[in-house]
Amino acid sequence: MLRNEEKEAEAPFAKYKDILYRIAFSNMKSKADAEDVVQEAFCRYLKSRPVFDSENHEKAWFIRVVINICYDIQKSAWFSKTVAFDEVPEREMKHFKLPFMEEDETLWHVMELPVGYRNPLYLFYYEDYSIKEIARIMELEEGTVKTRLRRGRELIKERILYGTEKKSRDFTEKVLKEGGKDAY
Numbered sequence: 001m002l003r004n005e006e007k008e009a010e011a012p013f014a015k016y017k018d019i020l021y022r023i024a025f026s027n028m029k030s031k032a033d034a035e036d037v038v039q040e041a042f043c044r045y046l047k048s049r050p051v052f053d054s055e056n057h058e059k060a061w062f063i064r065v066v067i068n069i070c071y072d073i074q075k076s077a078w079f080s081k082t083v084a085f086d087e088v089p090e091r092e093m094k095h096f097k098l099p100f101m102e103e104d105e106t107l108w109h110v111m112e113l114p115v116g117y118r119n120p121l122y123l124f125y126y127e128d129y130s131i132k133e134i135a136r137i138m139e140l141e142e143g144t145v146k147t148r149l150r151r152g153r154e155l156i157k158e159r160i161l162y163g164t165e166k167k168s169r170d171f172t173e174k175v176l177k178e179g180g181k182d183a184y
Helices: 003-028 031-048 055-075 090-096 105-112 115-126 131-138 142-162 166-183
Strands: none
Touching: 003 031, 003 055, 003 105, 003 115, 031 055, 055 115, 055 131, 105 115, 105 142, 115 131, 115 142, 131 142
């Protein structure tokens, strides 16, 4: 690679590494896995060298790729046979602490949601994307995004009010039965 090509390839990394890492971490709940996801996204970028219409299109492409990589990893046999994040003892959680995480307990509740609710809520509240932008990034209808935001907020409210008690689990199951089953 020539020096100019190297600088061109580095530019998106410098621009998007932080947001992509946060999105990957909110999905994977592990620093190492999030780093792997971001690295894979940039490898795919370097391999395919897509042409973008605008900076927003480029950013949306990277976010979509990161979310898809997270989905692929979570569907893998390896991922299902490893220890889940919520099974990690509290004393070992210090490895997962991030500066913005310590002050925001609600983000931990968002991260515990099913992925279909987690990503729209995270993008809406923590990355300040509009419903229209989220719909475009996630390749969903705007109405679907609005519904997932509403249901996700309801789930978080119940978890905050009732914790992980039976009532909260019952509420989660009720929401999923009412049409949210595709949100997993």
